[in-house]
Amino acid sequence: MSKISIKDMNLWYGDFQALHGVSLEIPQNEITAFIGPSGCGKSTLIKSLNRMNDLVEGCRIEGDILLDGKDIYKSNTNVNTLRKDVGMVFQQPNPFPMSIYNNIAYGPRTHGVKDKKELDEIVEKSLRDAAIWDEVKDDLNKNALSISGGQQQRICIARALAVQPEVLLMDEPTSALDPISTAKIEELVTELKEKYTIVMVTHNMQQASRVSDHTAFFFNGYIIESGDTRKMFTNPKKKQTEDYISGRFG
Amino acid sequence: MKAKRLEGVMQGVFLFSALISVLSIILIIIFMFAGGVPFMMEYGIVDFLFGDRWSPSNTPSSFGILPMILGSIFVTIGAVVIGVPIGILTAVFMAEFCPPKLYKILKPATNLMAAIPSIVYGFFALQLIVPIMRNFSGGTGMNMLTAMILLGIMILPTVIGLSESSLRSVPRSYYTGSMALGATHERTVMKVIMPAAKSGIISSVILGVGRAIGETMAVVLIAGNQPIIPQSITSGVRTLTTNIVLEMAYAAGEHREALIATGVVLFVFILMINGLFMMIKRKESKA
Numbered sequence: 264m265s266k267i268s269i270k271d272m273n274l275w276y277g278d279f280q281a282l283h284g285v286s287l288e289i290p291q292n293e294i295t296a297f298i299g300p301s302g303c304g305k306s307t308l309i310k311s312l313n314r315m316n317d318l319v320e321g322c323r324i325e326g327d328i329l330l331d332g333k334d335i336y337k338s339n340t341n342v343n344t345l346r347k348d349v350g351m352v353f354q355q356p357n358p359f360p361m362s363i364y365n366n367i368a369y370g371p372r373t374h375g376v377k378d379k380k381e382l383d384e385i386v387e388k389s390l391r392d393a394a395i396w397d398e399v400k401d402d403l404n405k406n407a408l409s410i411s412g413g414q415q416q417r418i419c420i421a422r423a424l425a426v427q428p429e430v431l432l433m434d435e436p437t438s439a440l441d442p443i444s445t446a447k448i449e450e451l452v453t454e455l456k457e458k459y460t461i462v463m464v465t466h467n468m469q470q471a472s473r474v475s476d477h478t479a480f481f482f483n484g485y486i487i488e489s490g491d492t493r494k495m496f497t498n499p500k501k502k503q504t505e506d507y508i509s510g511r512f513g
Numbered sequence: 514m515k516a517k518r519l520e521g522v523m524q525g526v527f528l529f530s531a532l533i534s535v536l537s538i539i540l541i542i543i544f545m546f547a548g549g550v551p552f553m554m555e556y557g558i559v560d561f562l563f564g565d566r567w568s569p570s571n572t573p574s575s576f577g578i579l580p581m582i583l584g585s586i587f588v589t590i591g592a593v594v595i596g597v598p599i600g601i602l603t604a605v606f607m608a609e610f611c612p613p614k615l616y617k618i619l620k621p622a623t624n625l626m627a628a629i630p631s632i633v634y635g636f637f638a639l640q641l642i643v644p645i646m647r648n649f650s651g652g653t654g655m656n657m658l659t660a661m662i663l664l665g666i667m668i669l670p671t672v673i674g675l676s677e678s679s680l681r682s683v684p685r686s687y688y689t690g691s692m693a694l695g696a697t698h699e700r701t702v703m704k705v706i707m708p709a710a711k712s713g714i715i716s717s718v719i720l721g722v723g724r725a726i727g728e729t730m731a732v733v734l735i736a737g738n739q740p741i742i743p744q745s746i747t748s749g750v751r752t753l754t755t756n757i758v759l760e761m762a763y764a765a766g767e768h769r770e771a772l773i774a775t776g777v778v779l780f781v782f783i784l785m786i787n788g789l790f791m792m793i794k795r796k797e798s799k800a
């Protein structure tokens with residue numbers, strides 16, 4: 264079943280068209296990977312799914328993006344609720360310059376949770392779900408910028424989970440991290456798909472094939488090919504896909 | 514070879530330039546303390562700092578500068594209470610809410626405010642604030658509240674400029690991170706951007722305090738200048754700086770030394786403010 268359906272979508276930054284006629288189904292409780300060479304529109308599409316592109320001046324979108332069958336670009340969509348439901352993790356870990364606790368509690372507080380006990384529970388649960396509770400449980404008041412990059416990224420994942428999203432968007436979440444942190448996050452992501460629908464941009468072909476269930480291959484603003492990851496990696500339908508996967512360009 | 518020599522010469526020039534400023538600060542310190550400290554010792558530091566009578570022409574004369582110390586402190590606190598909230602809110606507006614067209618006017622305007630000579634501010638206050646104050650509180654209209662309002666305005670460019678640049682230097686990734694959690698622009702600014710810029714904003718306030726406490730020419734025109742501990746916010750007031758400028762022209766002997774000693778006290782205030790500023794900067798660079 265599709266959690267998100269993208270239908271014939273075009274996107275412009277000013278006069279520059281960054282996405283051309285993109286259509287894609289993103290299945291529920293599975294991991295969809297976006298792959299493709301630099302500048303082909305992966306970040307652009309993933310940012311459209313929680314309307315972070317609204318923050319980009321001159322960005323214009325045509326076509327439909329449906330979340331649970333509802334068009335998220337309809338004028339009566341509450342963008343703040345949408346972003347609560349569709350969380351996002353960025354390439355560079357970006358915890359706020361405040362304590363670990365306040366980082367995680369920020370989202371729930373934003374959406375109206377005031378009760379201290381309830382916040383405590385959310386913080387613990389989110390940190391556990393992001394597989395970092397054991398590492399930071401004694402340092403919740405420590406500044407989140409003082410821990411390692413890999414830990415910061417998991418704090419950011421926990422922060423995203425704390426508002427109970429349904430979808431988690433991750434734009435190259437491991438590209439700034441060392442191999443061990445990367446492995447931890449990959450493992451975490453595979454666990455998270457039980458509860459969440461995950462979309463992940465990656466430049467790492469092994470990562471895409473290890474982690475994802477579905478893959479979409481982007482090129483120059485078009486989705487060239489998309490489908491089951493295993494099939495696509497063993498038997499790509501398009502020549503361009505094959506060239507990219509096998510590392511002949513990109 | 515030639516390049517090497519030129520490099521050596523240039524290094525000398527740079528060093529010399531740097532030494533000039535160091536030298537002048539050392540000379541200032543020596544001159545101030547040599548001129549003022551002996552008088553303080555002779556007159557008695559406690560009597561000087563905590564004496565509440567300043568009457569140089571009486572016999573025997575008395576040189577207590579408590580009224581001026583309190584005057585400077587009160588006026589500065591008032592300026593902070595008035596100027597800092599307006600300044601910070603203006604900075605937040607300029608950095609986060611201002612339409613670009615308005616910004617093109619606002620930014621040069623606040624820069625210009627910093628460049629206006631203080632005597633012009635004094636005239637402005639004399640023409641505008643003093644008459645209003647006269648209607649409002651009676652008397653001459655030259656009083657502590659007038660000085661507070663004027664100084665509140667005068668510290669605006671300092672507070673705005675520094676606060677705005679510290680708000681702008683907050684990494685954009687904090688902003689996007691907060692927005693991606695479903696926070697509104699307003700909440701993001703209040704709860705993430707402003708706290709992240711906190712030490713820069715505090716620094717701007719401290720520099721504003723330094724500006725207020727050191728201001729002279731504008732204050733002398735509108736503060737009333739009575740060397741008495743002000744009894745209310747609408748009493749006239751004399752500050753450390755104005756005490757010096759009012760009397761230096763004709764002072765001689767002990768009187769003159771007392772004025773230099775007043776300068777020493779002012780200098781110590783400024784040193785403390787700068788020390789605080791540096792402490793915050795250091796803490797910031799460590800975090």
Ligand SMILES: Nc1ncnc2c1ncn2[C@@H]1O[C@H](COP(=O)(O)OP(=O)(O)OP(=O)(O)O)[C@@H](O)[C@H]1O
Nearest residue numbers: 276279281299300301302303304305306307308319
């Ligand atoms: N804010 C923007 N304004 C104008 N053009 C943009 C903007 N953001 C991206 N683009 C352009 O849109 C195209 C797609 O960019 P996008 O960031 O989506 O690529 P990407 O696939 O994520 O690349 P990478 O792998 O390098 O992250 C690029 O040509 C880029 O230059």
Ligand SMILES: [Mg+2]
Nearest residue numbers: 305306307434
């Ligand atoms: Mg990208």
